[in-house]
Amino acid sequence: MKRAINDHLRDFVALLFLSVIALGVGGYILSNQRFNPPAWVPVVGQSFYEVEAELSTAQAVVPGQGQSVNIAGVKVGDIGEVRLEDGRAVVRMLMDEKYAPIYRDATILLRPKTGLKDMFLELDPGNRSAGPMRENERISVSNTLPDVNPDEILAQLDGDTRAYLRVLVNSGAEALSGGGSADLRETFKRFEPTARDSERITRLLAQRRGNVKRVIHNFQELATELGTKDRQLAELVTTANANFEAISNQDVALRQALRRLPGTLGQTRTTLTSLQALSGQLGPALSKLRPGARALGPSLRQTRPFLRSTTPAIRDQIRPFARDVRPTVRDLRRTANDVSVVTPRLTNTFRVLNTFLDTLAHNPRGSEEGFLFWLSWLNHSGATIFGQSDAHGIVRRGLVLVSCPALSTLNLAVRPNNPQLDAITELTNLPDERQSCPNNPMPTITPSASTSSAEGFKDMPKLQAVPELREGVTP
Structure with missing residues (x-):
């Protein structure tokens, strides 16, 4: 075989070349003929x-x-x-x-x-x-x-229709000859808006058809569902009848409400007009509040663990407590109704009390002092008066102010004729009149008066003057 190829090498190469060309031409022709080799053909299958x-x-x-x-x-x-x-x-x-x-x-x-x-x-x-x-x-x-x-x-047309169609075609050819085609073209251009509107109408009609189908389908489902709820529908009709009957009984009230409605709408319009200035200020205010609102997001997220941890306490403690205190709250509601009757009187009482306390707390301008100043002085004096006691009781302290004429009258006219008062005066340890009132005339005591006075107290022991009088001790 090799020897034959070597002897006819030129012919073999030419034959091989022609075979390659034939395959290429055949493939080109088959590709243009849409030749599709089956799947079992290698490479091109x-x-x-x-x-x-x-x-x-x-x-x-x-x-x-x-x-x-x-x-x-x-x-x-x-x-x-x-x-x-x-x-x-x-x-x-x-x-x-x-x-x-x-x-x-x-x-x-x-x-x-x-x-x-x-x-x-x-x-x-x-x-x-x-x-x-x-x-x-x-x-x-x-x-x-x-x-x-x-x-x-055309085969479906009868003879007369074909004749008329032939006349129509011939007439159209004559009309379009010359400048007729340009006129027809311009006519068709004028139909462009009509065609556009017709297309829109057709599209809307098609959309309407779909909507009608959807409505019919939904109505069918609604009717099917309502067919299974006949008892509930009967109850609904009965309830609606009762509601409409109640509304009809309130016809007069409804008319009055509708009669007042225009005034209410007018007031609402006035209120909305007055709120325009507020709305103008609320816009910038809300814009300034936005950063704060955005900053609340992380804070709220941080509170989530706290909320989760408090959920058991709310569920297991607060809710049972709320259920338990409902009877008490109902009783308190009745008590609150009774208190509401007394509240207006209590309001007047607390108003008067408030005025009284304001009067006590008021401190006028100038040298005058308010009641609270004298209250502190009274507190100090009360502690001084009632602050001591012994086995006989509370020791009462007192301060007696006597003018010089009164002291002179006491020594000249009262004491000589009243032994008891004279004894009490001695016990009070009054200061000497000569020191307190040097301008008073000194008393001249007659022997009889002096003797009688001395005889009335000769059996009494000599007592020292005391500055205090105890409660329960009488002279």
């Missing part, structure tokens, strides 16, 4: 998601001519085969596996790509709820529509 579709007619559908399968205008596969079964065309679609699967409610429309009947299949993959289609499964003819040719439409 490709696997597809294959699904079949039934069509009433597959006119102008030719496999291998680049006729595609599109979803929303995007090519997802090619037409692989067309055959006839039971008077219907069966088209095999070779789809890329990344677009698989399609669903059982998928629909197909056979449409021309150009005026020369270069066809393609427009595929709607359907809804997931219908379930996926297995490979090699078939879409029924009820979910497919073929292309309709103009001659099929």
Whole structure:
């Protein structure tokens, strides 16, 4: 073999070169013919998601001519085969596996790509709820529509209609000849706003249709649910009837309330007008409060552990305590109602008491002093008077003020004629009149008076004058 190749090396190289060129040309031709080798072919083999579709007619559908399968205008596969079964065309679609699967409610429309009947299949993959289609499964003819040719439409017309259509076409050709096409174009331009508004109306009608469907569906669910609540509905109707009857009984009150409503609204309007100035100040104030409000966030987060720790105390201690004190609170409510009757009188009493305390606490200007000044003096004097006691009782202290004429009268006229008062005067240890009142006339005591006075007390022991009189001791 090697010797033969060496002998015919030039021919072998030429043959090999021609084989490579043939393979390249063949591959190019096959690629343009949409030749798809099966998956078992190495390197260039490709696997597809294959699904079949039934069509009433597959006119102008030719496999291998680049006729595609599109979803929303995007090519997802090619037409692989067309055959006839039971008077219907069966088209095999070779789809890329990344677009698989399609669903059982998928629909197909056979449409021309150009005026020369270069066809393609427009595929709607359907809804997931219908379930996926297995490979090699078939879409029924009820979910497919073929292309309709103009001659099929014209074939449905009778002879007179065809004649009138022929006259219409001829008249249109004459009208569009010359400058008629430009006029028609301008006419169509004037219909642009109408077409735009019509499109908006159509879109709103379609939206309304969806809303109507939704309302009907919701009403059905509501009616179904209400069908299971007939007893509650009867109670609702009965309660509503009672409410409306009560409202009708309050007709006069409602009329009076409605009659007062305009004045209330006027006052509300006036109040809102006066609040405009406040709202103007609240805006800057609230803006200044925002940093503080933002700063509250970390503080509130820090209080969360405290709140968690106090939850058991609130749940286990405060709530039971609150339930236990409810009877007491109810009793206190009745007591509070009784107190509310007395409260106006207590208010007047405390008002008078407040005025009295204000009078005591008042300190006038100038040299005069208020009552509190003399109260402290009285406190000191009371402690001085009542601060001593012995076995006989409290010792009363006193201060007797006697003027010089009164002292002279006491010594000249009263003491000589009243032995008891004379004894008490001696016990009080009064100062000598000569020292206290040097200008008073000195008394002249007659012997008889002196003797009688002395005789009245000659049996009494000589006592020392004491500065204090004890309670319970009488002379």
